[in-house]
Amino acid sequence: MRRRPRYRALLVTALLLTAPGAPAAAARSESGPPPAAQAAPPGAASGAPAGSLAASWTPPLSTRGRYVVDAEGRRFKLASVNWQGAQGSWSGSGNIDDPASHHDGEKADQMPLGLDRVPITTVLADFRELGANSIRLPFSNEMLRDTRPVPDASVAANPQLRGLTPLQVFDAVVAAATDAGFAVILNNHTNTSRFCCGLDGNERWNTSQTTARWEEDWISLARRYRDNPRVVGADLYNEVRRTVTDDANWGRGDDHDWWLASQRLGDRLLTEVDPDLLVIVEGINWQGIPLDGLPHERPTLEPARTLSHTLAVSGKLVYSAHFYGYTGPRHSGATGTGETHDPRYQDLSREELFATLDRQALFAATDTGGRHYTAPVWISEFGIGADESGAKPRAWYTNFTDYLIARDADFAYWPAVGWTGHGTWALLTYDRQGRRAGVLDGTDWRAPDWRRLAAAPRYSGPVPAAEQWRMLTTDHTDAVQSPTARALGDWDSGARKAACPDGLRLLGLSHRGGRGLCSDAGAGPVTADPRPEVVRDERHVRRGDWAGGYTKYECAEGSWLTGYSVRGQAVSATLCARAGRPLGAAGRTVWFDRGDARPAGGPGGEFAHGQYKGQCAADEYAAGIAFTGAWAKGKTPDALLCRRL
Secondary structure (H helix, E strand, O other): OOOOOHHHHHHHHHHHHOOOOOOOOOHHOOOOOOHHHHHHOOEEEEEEHHHHOOOOOOOEEEEEEEEHHHHHHHHOOOOOOEOOOOOOEEEEOOOOOOOHHHHHHOOOOOOOOOOOOOOOHHHHHHHHHOOOOEEEEEHHHHHOOOOOOOHHHOOOOHHOOOOHHHHHHHHHHHHHHHHHEEEEEEEEEEEOOOOOOOOOOOOOOOOOOOHHHHHHHHHHHHHHHHOOOOEEEEEEOOOOOOOOOOEEEOOOOOOOHHHHHHHHHHHHHHHHOOOOOOEEOOEOOOOOOOOOOOOEEEEEHHHHHOOOOOOOOOOOOEEEEOOOOOOOEEEOOOOOOOOOOOHHHHHHHHHHHHHHHHHHHHHHOOOOOOEEEOOEEEEEEEOOOOOOOOOHHHHHHHHHHHHHHOHHHHHEEEEEEEEOOOOOOOEEEEEEOOOOEEEOOOOOOOHHHHHHHHOOOOOOOOOOOOOEEEEEOOOOOEEOOHHHHHHHHHHHHHEEEEEEOOOOOOEEEEEOOOOOEEEOOOOOOOOOOOOOOEEOOOOOOOOOOOOOOOOEEOOOOOEEEEEEEEEOOOEEEEHHHHHOOOOOEEEEEEEEEOOOOOOOOOEEEEOOOOEEEEOOOEEEEEEEEOOOOOOOOOOOOOOOEEEOO
């Protein structure tokens, strides 16, 4: 989210106090790296603006490779706007009842902004005119529990909302938006109803509340809208970033581990509440102290290259990132005190910008071939002020718009709605009489770029099925991502257990670290075995000694590996499932105890960074694991039995 310069300065100043020692793309030949991996699948159609799609799609939404698709398998590009307000607008100082104490003087009263000025139906009609088909709807955890009626004046243009609580107003907005055909994505923006983003108590999902409270709020909200099929997604938390004293991380297994927290909540939402929801996970927005000479960066989605999410329900993961011109890959966005000498995004050349955005985020949606991290990437916030006069910021906005078009990227502009004379970043502003201004009216300099983006050709129509690659990690806990395997209960008590999502088979394993790689490559999804077999001995080793002198846990004929368990680093058991299709018997032994043994090109991606690993080819299946308790070996996985499909 855009921060006022004063907030940026406060953020940096507080961090310093704790520091040690102190053109459409086709029309432009210079459009950056050739977007080779963005090509549409064979038979793709291109073209219609998103607005024409708002009421012509079938929920629920899911994913196929890099694309979001509807229930009929047709591409549904998230062409979205952010309707802010319910997350809170108070600046954190001054009288909370005084509009001057609210961001840009816009006092939202924990409701989507503008309900005092225009009817909900008018706002939605204007969103349709913008070309939007979906709405990111931010909220705060504090708003969910506020039982006070909203002020009558704050809903003056919507008198039917008088006397309601903020959550009940949120209900009404959700209902109106989905009735109008829009897809709604709920976004947990803040813990408290204070405007984001700085040192504001909203840095992490659990800064001003417990992780347990965060999870239960999400479970409750998902249940609240479970029967509304056009509430399609849960954007788990906004702009995870550093507090004064510490960073959020991606994979350490502690209370600040954003990967672990989002993985756990995503699984809970899909298995306990609604298997149809999209789970949207944003990258880490900031780590480190923004001071020259000290480590600091904006990791965004880069950690997902080696540690991605594998949800218990396949086809539901969407990654997300935010980009603004005044920030940068290693620039917090501060001005004045605490500003580092790192470039902002608006300082980068067009080619540098394209390459940087690919590296930080869009790699997950554009890398050639399937990877364990392949997923749609939604740029769920970007924007710029209507009053911006600087050459660099304006050039950044045009270049960024070109980038979204060139990559056919899913997007959401921040913010959609503002008050005339106040919210100069908004696409639409309304005065006290309800008169509209912005990119649809007058001479707003952003209008040509917005029109190009809204009307740009995009891949549409049916999306072919894509091979799935997903990773398993037992770094800190179980990774049983198969509902079928979960139904077995604790199938190896005391061990860390891992199981591929239903329909996928195990193809790769690391020598140490307990990492695994799953796929349906070459076989397609198959029906999950209702009762997979836990194998703890050599009972099924009948076709020769494929790993002489080693203990071999092998699946029965007609079965393939779908899971495993470890105690420490040692193999404890394997999980085997009937394949549901004929399997070949000819096989080979793939050793990986002294180096990597993976197919050329590394299909699936790096799933066990820094570890030796073995992997069967895409036209094979893993049928067994070999290990030994010999001196210095410790029963770690040493070899896979790979058989032809």
